[in-house]
Amino acid sequence: MKKHNNKNQLDFKTKLCYGIGNLGYGSMGQTVSSFIMFFATSVLGLPGFLVGITIAITSLWDGISDPIIGYLSDNTKSKFFGRRLGHMLFASFALAFNNIILWLCPISDNQVGAMLWLLLFLLLQETFNTFFATPYSALCIDIAPDYNDQTKMQGFKTVFYIMGLIMPSILMYVFMPSSGFGAQAQFNKQGYISIACVNSALALVCGLITIFGTRKRVRSMPNYSEKLKNDEKIVKNDEKTAKKHGFSTIMAGYIETFKKKDFRTVMLGYSVSLIATVFITSVGMHLFTFCYHFSSVQISSLMICLFGGAIISQVLWVNVVKKYDKKQTLIFALCVILFGIALTSVTFLFRLYCSSDFIFWFVLPCLFICGIGSGALYSLPHSMYADVVTMEQYKTGENNAGRYTGYYTFTYNFSNSIALLFIGLLLDFVKFDSSQPVQALSVQNGLGKIVFFGSAIALTLAIIIFSKYNIKRSDVLKVQIKANESKELKY
Numbered sequence: 001m002k003k004h005n006n007k008n009q010l011d012f013k014t015k016l017c018y019g020i021g022n023l024g025y026g027s028m029g030q031t032v033s034s035f036i037m038f039f040a041t042s043v044l045g046l047p048g049f050l051v052g053i054t055i056a057i058t059s060l061w062d063g064i065s066d067p068i069i070g071y072l073s074d075n076t077k078s079k080f081f082g083r084r085l086g087h088m089l090f091a092s093f094a095l096a097f098n099n100i101i102l103w104l105c106p107i108s109d110n111q112v113g114a115m116l117w118l119l120l121f122l123l124l125q126e127t128f129n130t131f132f133a134t135p136y137s138a139l140c141i142d143i144a145p146d147y148n149d150q151t152k153m154q155g156f157k158t159v160f161y162i163m164g165l166i167m168p169s170i171l172m173y174v175f176m177p178s179s180g181f182g183a184q185a186q187f188n189k190q191g192y193i194s195i196a197c198v199n200s201a202l203a204l205v206c207g208l209i210t211i212f213g214t215r216k217r218v219r220s221m222p223n224y225s226e227k228l229k230n231d232e233k234i235v236k237n238d239e240k241t242a243k244k245h246g247f248s249t250i251m252a253g254y255i256e257t258f259k260k261k262d263f264r265t266v267m268l269g270y271s272v273s274l275i276a277t278v279f280i281t282s283v284g285m286h287l288f289t290f291c292y293h294f295s296s297v298q299i300s301s302l303m304i305c306l307f308g309g310a311i312i313s314q315v316l317w318v319n320v321v322k323k324y325d326k327k328q329t330l331i332f333a334l335c336v337i338l339f340g341i342a343l344t345s346v347t348f349l350f351r352l353y354c355s356s357d358f359i360f361w362f363v364l365p366c367l368f369i370c371g372i373g374s375g376a377l378y379s380l381p382h383s384m385y386a387d388v389v390t391m392e393q394y395k396t397g398e399n400n401a402g403r404y405t406g407y408y409t410f411t412y413n414f415s416n417s418i419a420l421l422f423i424g425l426l427l428d429f430v431k432f433d434s435s436q437p438v439q440a441l442s443v444q445n446g447l448g449k450i451v452f453f454g455s456a457i458a459l460t461l462a463i464i465i466f467s468k469y470n471i472k473r474s475d476v477l478k479v480q481i482k483a484n485e486s487k488e489l490k491y
Helices: 012-043 048-075 085-102 111-143 147-175 189-220 228-245 247-258 261-291 296-323 326-353 356-377 380-396 401-429 441-466 473-485
Strands: none
Touching: 012 048, 012 085, 012 111, 012 147, 012 189, 012 261, 012 401, 048 111, 048 401, 085 111, 085 189, 111 147, 111 189, 111 380, 147 189, 147 296, 147 380, 261 296, 261 326, 261 356, 261 380, 261 401, 261 441, 296 326, 296 356, 326 356, 326 380, 326 441, 356 380, 380 473, 401 441
């Protein structure tokens, strides 16, 4: 047996530059995900239902644009930036500017104007996000054909992403200061604007590092294909067909992609599992502010603990996945999250009998447990998705990583839009009143049910879906060994 050719192994610098792009992107995305619902309802004073519709529309648009941009990413030609990096460069600057404008939405009695402001700039935000995220995800597969390199790059990407998730909580300390555990500075609009400015600068710098730090590798790595002799003909024919049929060709490709059972399983399982995080992040600020009566300092501490647990757990899950397949590891991790949510729900029941400062110290370890489990959720589905793409790439000889990524994110965003719309309806259903600093007990109980029951149901469904995944580590390794030994394979 021939030894594996190491000339295509990734160096540490390339992995680092690739992963750091997720730091700024993760921080900006988490700020919008965690704060926008609270900002719109409790700071701007807009109705929950209308906010839910606005955010759902933008999330749905994100899903629609993903396949299109994924297709563009697969078919763009550039000697300097390759297929992906040009899109990412444009998005880095556009996102930095738009993100600041988004949070400048004025507080006034004109609710229609405020809604239109949010709708416009959230739509632009999601569009620019897609121009960065879809090529960025596909970039990993382009520059790392090796199974182990892909896993390591996903690890770098995940660690930086989780660090990005922590950033909004850290920035709360700086720009939403409170006088201890009593003041609720999360109602201060200026704090959100300051956080947005820092996020924009961070996302721009990190994006540029990724683009120029991986450009050399991109230019040296042609498309990975098992069938070299037919590859050029296939690509040329696909390009001619795409130009001829346009959007219909794109949609036909995605229908074909959806037929792949394992890809469909990962796609749906990941979408449903992250819906649980939508219930937690989008309503979490309401829950901790109006039910637990936590200050901005306490809330930011909880979030740091949650995402800190996710970072720490990366070492754990990397070692577990070496012994067990990704499916078993991920299902166990989702059970850990469910356990953490169950413990947190117990603290919700006792909050009426204890001070908020006292309850805080019990909620803290519960969220840390949730963070331990969520660490796997941030990395393993992406790694499983890459395995599916690798298997299909070997079978067909076609590199359609962008198309797979686009459809992958489309399904998630469609599910996310439905979840956000549902959350907006639920906020009005439980009679949440943004004008009231203190909510009625029935409203508080309603918020608790939204967070705890909503997330638990989503996680349980995700476990059921992921149990249908069939690809094993041994399957991918066999394919890649055959590919590396094939005389027809060239890089």
